[in-house]
Amino acid sequence: MxxxxxxxxxxxxxxxxxxxxxxxxxxxxxxxxxxxxxxxxxxxxxxxxxxxxxxxxxxxxxxxxxxxxxxxxxxxxxxxxxxxxxxxxxxxxxxxxxxxxxxxxxxxxxxxxxxxxxxxxxxxxxxxDATALIDRALMGRRYDAVIAPDKGALPRASAIAAHLGCPAVRAEKERDFATGRITGMRMLGATPKDWRYLVVDDICDGGGTFVGLAQMLNLPKDQLDLWVTHGIFSGKSGQLHDHYGRIYTTDSHPGAYTGAVRPFSIVPTFPIMFNAMRNGLSK
Missing domain, CATH: 3.40.50.2020 (Rossmann fold)
Incomplete structure (x- = not known):
């Protein structure tokens, strides 16, 4: 249920x-x-x-x-x-x-x-926001930078980067404007090869954007992890395990447990929602 x-x-x-x-x-x-x-x-x-x-x-x-x-x-x-x-x-x-x-x-x-x-x-x-949840997922793991896979992800990636005390960098999708299909990705900031990165976004559905980003970065798995607040993990998203060492999410969607990905950590959302409820109702 x-x-x-x-x-x-x-x-x-x-x-x-x-x-x-x-x-x-x-x-x-x-x-x-x-x-x-x-x-x-x-x-x-x-x-x-x-x-x-x-x-x-x-x-x-x-x-x-x-x-x-x-x-x-x-x-x-x-x-x-x-x-x-x-x-x-x-x-x-x-x-x-x-x-x-x-x-x-x-x-x-x-x-x-x-x-x-x-x-x-x-x-x-x-x-x-996700910053209230991410510490429980990471359990002290450190990162040199946070990556936003596109422009839309930049505000949440920047907030998490500030929370973790590291810089945020952004990727950009390259499209064929005749078809709308994504043909590639490129980074808009420096990504040294010896750094460890956390890719941050709100939703992972089929995982294609994150696979494409990892292929472009071409880093060993132990230098690239993924946080998505809502893990639907449909279709071929299980391929993410070929590119990311740790995949973190929350229990906000049943896909966290039933999808194609087996997350390293699934953070429960009820505790922070309960605290927000008590604070909100008391105002």
Missing amino acids: TISFKAYVQGRGTFSNVAEPFQFPGGEWHLRNIHTYPNSRVTWIADVRGADPNDLVKAALLATHAQYRMQPFVLMLPYLPAARADRGTPKGAAAYAWLANSLGAQKIIAVDGHSEAGVKPYNNVIEL
């Missing part, structure tokens, strides 16, 4: 598996065995992983329960579905945001949204 139901009971802590989703023969979702906490201040939490719209329906059921009891409801959505579809029409980022917003959550908590345009449609959103 890619959704979990939790309850934060003030003074008692957080309880898991506080409701059980089930499906009627007609296809409708419902909840049963909902826990009760008499005479307590409760915040109900739907903690979603990935982009299955069925999970938003299940979350909506918990939201209606919270509304009935006049208690807060929080939607934890670390991976914002269709955040890459943040332009043109139909705009997938907006469509999923409308669904999420309809739940009436006091807070929607996301992690490392793909772009400002992908996050903007959400109401009451708290967006957490």
Whole structure:
């Protein structure tokens, strides 16, 4: 299951598996065995992983329960579905945001949204950046520089580089403008051959960009690692193991566990989202 139901009971802590989703023969979702906490201040939490719209329906059921009891409801959505579809029409980022917003959550908590345009449609959103997670993944491993694989990745790569105390450099994709296909990559800054690098981006789907970058750099695996906040790891992404010594991600998407890549480290997102929830609700 890619959704979990939790309850934060003030003074008692957080309880898991506080409701059980089930499906009627007609296809409708419902909840049963909902826990009760008499005479307590409760915040109900739907903690979603990935982009299955069925999970938003299940979350909506918990939201209606919270509304009935006049208690807060929080939607934890670390991976914002269709955040890459943040332009043109139909705009997938907006469509999923409308669904999420309809739940009436006091807070929607996301992690490392793909772009400002992908996050903007959400109401009451708290967006957490990857710097809050990366130390747990790296476990003290040092890097000489952080690489952004393209212009869009540069802000998050620069933030992580500043956090790690090293420079950031950027790669650029070369395209055939007649077909739109990527024909190669080049670095826009110096990349000494004896340095160790961490490539940083928000999402890895099929992994082609990262494979192309590694082939262009032509470094031994022990000098090149990869951090992606959201690991979908579809298709031929398993080839990344041929080029990167360590691949780090979070548990924001089920692909971290079921995809073609076997990450060196999978960082749990719930702890930082929980802290953000408590801080956000107290304001």
